[in-house]
Amino acid sequence: MQSTSTARRALSGLGLGLRRFVELAATPLLPADYLDLINPMRAGADLRGRVLGVAHETATSTSVAIQPGKGWRGHRPGQYTRIGIDVNGVRHWRAYSITSPSGDVITISARAIEGGVVSNHLLTALRPGTMIMLDQATGDFTVPHELPRKALFVTGGSGITPVMGILRSHLGELDDVVVVHSAPDSEQMMFRRELERLHAEGRIQLVTRFTRSEGVLPLGRIGEVVPDWRERETWACGPTGMLDDAEAAWEDAGIGQLLHTERFRPRVVAVGEGGEVTFTKAEVTVDAPAGVPILDAGEAAGVLLPSGCRMGICFNCVVPLAEGSVRDLRTGELTSVDPEDPLLIQTCISAAAGPCRIAV
Numbered sequence: 001m002q003s004t005s006t007a008r009r010a011l012s013g014l015g016l017g018l019r020r021f022v023e024l025a026a027t028p029l030l031p032a033d034y035l036d037l038i039n040p041m042r043a044g045a046d047l048r049g050r051v052l053g054v055a056h057e058t059a060t061s062t063s064v065a066i067q068p069g070k071g072w073r074g075h076r077p078g079q080y081t082r083i084g085i086d087v088n089g090v091r092h093w094r095a096y097s098i099t100s101p102s103g104d105v106i107t108i109s110a111r112a113i114e115g116g117v118v119s120n121h122l123l124t125a126l127r128p129g130t131m132i133m134l135d136q137a138t139g140d141f142t143v144p145h146e147l148p149r150k151a152l153f154v155t156g157g158s159g160i161t162p163v164m165g166i167l168r169s170h171l172g173e174l175d176d177v178v179v180v181h182s183a184p185d186s187e188q189m190m191f192r193r194e195l196e197r198l199h200a201e202g203r204i205q206l207v208t209r210f211t212r213s214e215g216v217l218p219l220g221r222i223g224e225v226v227p228d229w230r231e232r233e234t235w236a237c238g239p240t241g242m243l244d245d246a247e248a249a250w251e252d253a254g255i256g257q258l259l260h261t262e263r264f265r266p267r268v269v270a271v272g273e274g275g276e277v278t279f280t281k282a283e284v285t286v287d288a289p290a291g292v293p294i295l296d297a298g299e300a301a302g303v304l305l306p307s308g309c310r311m312g313i314c315f316n317c318v319v320p321l322a323e324g325s326v327r328d329l330r331t332g333e334l335t336s337v338d339p340e341d342p343l344l345i346q347t348c349i350s351a352a353a354g355p356c357r358i359a360v
Helices: 004-013 016-026 031-038 117-124 157-170 192-200 219-224 240-252 294-300
Strands: 048-058 061-068 080-087 090-097 106-111 131-134 151-156 177-183 205-210 233-237 259-262 275-279 284-288 318-328 334-337 343-346 350-358
Touching: 048 106, 061 117, 061 131, 080 106, 080 117, 090 106, 090 117, 090 157, 106 117, 106 157, 151 157, 151 240, 157 177, 157 192, 157 233, 177 192, 192 205, 219 240, 233 240, 240 259, 275 294, 284 294, 294 350, 334 343, 334 350
Parallel strands: 151 177, 151 233, 177 205, 233 259, 275 350
Antiparallel strands: 048 061, 048 131, 061 106, 080 090, 080 131, 275 284, 318 334, 318 343, 318 350
16 A cells, blocks of 8 residues: 555645645544645634735834635724644744734734744745634734724834834724834834825824934924823834833823834833743753843743734743742742643743743
């Protein structure tokens, strides 16, 4: 009888449709697997999406158009979704803001970060036709059904992405919109041409700040560029330091209730003492500095770790702490275990607090 490996080699000369059916005969599958191979976007299947197009917003950022499967429940502008994508045979999950209006096709946009496995794959290797995994949209960085008379959006870097989804959906209903956006320089500003066009048409007032030449705008001085900022309901998204400053400025002004923030990383209120982290199955040991999530330290050393939202919400990064101590970067809570009583931790919001061993 022909072996599975021999059968697979014989597929190389077949068309895609015939190839799939031969694979069905050569690979042990459950009934649902047959349906998934024939129609992966069907209702009732694990939620997937088909990549329809890939466009570069800048030299380092990408927008991906995706056709979700039949189980997709839609999204509200400003929300995000998690995608599961295979890179070098390993499935990685990441969360990205949806930058398109509500509809049958969604767009996610991402800026490639140094060492980022998924963001760089989107930039350089993703092709139309690729099937990816999807989660339902979630998040509360959205505008209310009763829209404000005046709106202010304060963004930095890729923090513009959820705001683009809001603008593309609601701009016709918003009467008075100011967008204050910071980027390293004009060439790295995502959606620059679209935002400048909206400004030229009088549909928004755009204020840009290019930090390499102008420095960071202290949000305690937001009144210098938006004199009536206290009268505006505000949505802010960007680096952690920017959001911390925004929350302080709005609270000091007594209008904290008018500010809505979206964080791509958790607010760090405590740091671990740092220490040596051993990933037991990978047989890798690294020095993890204080305040650096174990997830980041492991990935920098080439250890494949599960992850998703990277801010402690999705619990996709849960792994066993086999020995040692870690500190929750959000609360400062210390967790210690011994080898006889391992405990599950989230690597994206946990830092080493002395030597520890992770069973990955």
